[in-house]
Amino acid sequence: xxxxxxxxxxxxxxxxxxxxxxxxxxxxxxxxxxxxxxxxxxxxxxxxxxxxxxxxxxxxxxxxxxxxxxxxxxxxxxxxxxxxxxxxxxxxxxxxxxxxxxxxxxxxxxxxxxxxxxxxxxxxxxxxxxxxxxxxxxxxxxxxxxxxxxxxxxxxxxxxxxxxxxxxxxxxxxxxxxxxxxxxxxxxxxxxxxxxxxxx
Ligand code: URA
Numbered sequence: 001x002x003x004x005x006x007x008x009x010x011x012x013x014x015x016x017x018x019x020x021x022x023x024x025x026x027x028x029x030x031x032x033x034x035x036x037x038x039x040x041x042x043x044x045x046x047x048x049x050x051x052x053x054x055x056x057x058x059x060x061x062x063x064x065x066x067x068x069x070x071x072x073x074x075x076x077x078x079x080x081x082x083x084x085x086x087x088x089x090x091x092x093x094x095x096x097x098x099x100x101x102x103x104x105x106x107x108x109x110x111x112x113x114x115x116x117x118x119x120x121x122x123x124x125x126x127x128x129x130x131x132x133x134x135x136x137x138x139x140x141x142x143x144x145x146x147x148x149x150x151x152x153x154x155x156x157x158x159x160x161x162x163x164x165x166x167x168x169x170x171x172x173x174x175x176x177x178x179x180x181x182x183x184x185x186x187x188x189x190x191x192x193x194x195x196x197x198x199x200x
Contacts (some may be wrong), residue, residue: 042083046097125162
């Protein structure tokens with residue numbers, strides 16, 4: 001079976017999940033989207049209001065910024081990446097998901113990563129870093145440094161919503177994303193170019 005087929009088999013299980021208390025107040029479950037054959041995955045925190053309405057990840061203001069970041073890397077969501085969230089249902093009022101909600105949802109994300117088997121995973125913000133790397137990690141300390149684990153390269157960086165609140169974070173994030181491009185060229189596609197970060 002292809003990765004796409006395996007993801008489509010998983011989808012109804014995730015959509016039917018009632019494991020934590022988030023599902024009743026959410027309009028729909030946001031499974032994730034992108035190219036299942038992509039070698040890079042991006043992991044955010046959880047759906048916001050616009051994602052909850054659309055059923056798609058990162059379509060609100062933070063998503064528009066993520067699209068710009070992807071464009072600067074010469075990545076497109078439907079062609080080069082897969083976009084996931086730690087929790088699949090919107091926490092009410094845009095609060096961060098609670099640890100218990102993260103823990104109940106984590107098997108879905110783990111299964112998605114197992115199927116997609118990305119070489120590189122970009123962790124957007126503290127919730128993703130704490131769920132996947134270390135429960136007490138501080139994003140300000142760990143961002144920008146590769147974590148090599150389970151045969152994957154994990155890059156923690158700030159969440160695009162944090163950049164909207166504090167534009168000074170754009171510079172460190174771009175530095176982290178350039179490291180991702182270096183690694184992508186090294187491990188996936190040496191000819192992957194970008195006008196914003198040309199192959200040297
Ligand atoms: N923030 C996230 O973490 N994920 C989304 O899908 C949207 C906003």
